Amino acid sequence: MRIKGRVDVEPELCKGCGLCVAFCPRKVLALADEVNSKGYRIVAQVKPEECNGCTICAQMCPDIALTVWRSGRSKEAV
Amino acid sequence: MRQVTAKPKALTNAPFHYCPGCTHGIIHRLLAETLDEFGLTENAIGIASVGCSVFAYDYFNCDMQQAAHGRAPAVATGIKRVRPQNFVFTYQGDGDLGSIGIGETIHAANRGENITIIFVNNAVYGMTGGQMAPTTLLGQKSSTTPTGRSIGEHGYPLPVSELLQALPGAAYVARTTVTSPSQIRITKRALAQAFQAQIQGRGLGLVEILSTCPVNWHMDPVEALTFINEEMVAQFPLGVFKDFDEEVARDGK
Numbered sequence: 001m002r003i004k005g006r007v008d009v010e011p012e013l014c015k016g017c018g019l020c021v022a023f024c025p026r027k028v029l030a031l032a033d034e035v036n037s038k039g040y041r042i043v044a045q046v047k048p049e050e051c052n053g054c055t056i057c058a059q060m061c062p063d064i065a066l067t068v069w070r071s072g073r074s075k076e077a078v
Numbered sequence: 079m080r081q082v083t084a085k086p087k088a089l090t091n092a093p094f095h096y097c098p099g100c101t102h103g104i105i106h107r108l109l110a111e112t113l114d115e116f117g118l119t120e121n122a123i124g125i126a127s128v129g130c131s132v133f134a135y136d137y138f139n140c141d142m143q144q145a146a147h148g149r150a151p152a153v154a155t156g157i158k159r160v161r162p163q164n165f166v167f168t169y170q171g172d173g174d175l176g177s178i179g180i181g182e183t184i185h186a187a188n189r190g191e192n193i194t195i196i197f198v199n200n201a202v203y204g205m206t207g208g209q210m211a212p213t214t215l216l217g218q219k220s221s222t223t224p225t226g227r228s229i230g231e232h233g234y235p236l237p238v239s240e241l242l243q244a245l246p247g248a249a250y251v252a253r254t255t256v257t258s259p260s261q262i263r264i265t266k267r268a269l270a271q272a273f274q275a276q277i278q279g280r281g282l283g284l285v286e287i288l289s290t291c292p293v294n295w296h297m298d299p300v301e302a303l304t305f306i307n308e309e310m311v312a313q314f315p316l317g318v319f320k321d322f323d324e325e326v327a328r329d330g331k
């Protein structure tokens with residue numbers, strides 16, 4: 001049984017600072033090649049299946065660009 | 079799925095203008111969360127200073143005033159005395175509070191003004207291009223100390239929290255940082271206690287928060303957090319320097 005999570009990125013708020021990438025304990029996030037209208041590379045979920053919704057990325061984000069969602073316990077084995 | 083993080087109501091929808099990775103944004107969020115949790119968002123009056131956080135008046139969803147460089151504690155004093163029913167806070171950098179405004183800071187604390195000061199110490203003048211601040215570390219390179227700050231030429235870094243805790247009018251003084259989720263939690267607890275100092279009419283509450291300036295430190299945002307943990311904390315130790323609650327316990331009041 002494990003909890004599943006998801007991170008929504010608001011592309012126009014992300015400045016590609018990389019703090020969320022460095023702090024995510026499950027290496028869910030990475031900077032993408034895509035840039036926003038200000039020219040910042042934006043963060044993306046590269047291993048979305050690993051996210052458990054711990055919220056550490058959102059706590060470290062200086063720009064409130066990330067919104068974290070979490071499911072109840074899912075039926076899948078860890 | 080349910081949403082487990084959200085922008086605090088005490089912030090407007092204006093995107094922050096801070097440089098990528100600058101922890102001013104984290105500190106804004108923590109302050110806004112604390113305003114919401116205390117139910118003070120409608121009631122609060124904030125004073126923005128001069129520095130990178132000058133536009134704080136665009137970001138906080140409460141009444142805001144902007145003060146001349148260093149004068150935020152004096153402006154806050156006036157507002158709090160005229161409107162004691164309002165919660166009054168300032169948000170100031172180390173150039174603002176520790177250099178041009180050190181007089182206002184010391185006197186507001188010494189008078190025991192019932193105001194709350196959020197003091198963001200990033201060891202440089204961020205807005206104007208990374209010049210030496212009173213809090214620049216010994217040995218630290220800045221645009222005006224290109225070979226590093228030296229005692230002989232520039233004097234010692236100014237320990238604002240250690241100075242203020244000596245004043246009887248200061249009710250709560252703490253130094254924290256935001257370099258990890260656990261440090262962020264400690265900072266939030268300190269903000270809550272600094273709020274309590276004002277709410278309970280105990281005197282001045284100040285939280286000095288060690289913050290990054292990646293651009294002017296010439297570091298990437300992750301390296302800048304490491305710089306705080308390894309270099310800055312060594313010269314500016316973290317901790318609670320004064321807490322009115324401890325005095326209450328000791329004096330039995």
Ligand SMILES: Cc1ncc(C[n+]2csc(CCOP(=O)(O)OP(=O)(O)O)c2C)c(N)n1
Pocket residue numbers: 128129130131147170171172173174175178198200202203204205206211291
């Ligand atoms: C009376 C006056 N003197 C000097 C300045 C120039 N000035 C603008 S911001 C600043 C320093 C800001 O540094 P700090 O308070 O540490 O805030 P930061 O930008 O690092 O967040 C200075 C000296 C000014 N605006 N007004």
Ligand code: SF4
Pocket residue numbers: 095096097100101102130200204205290291292293294
């Ligand atoms: S200059 Fe420094 S303090 Fe100012 S926004 Fe940029 S990183 Fe932050």
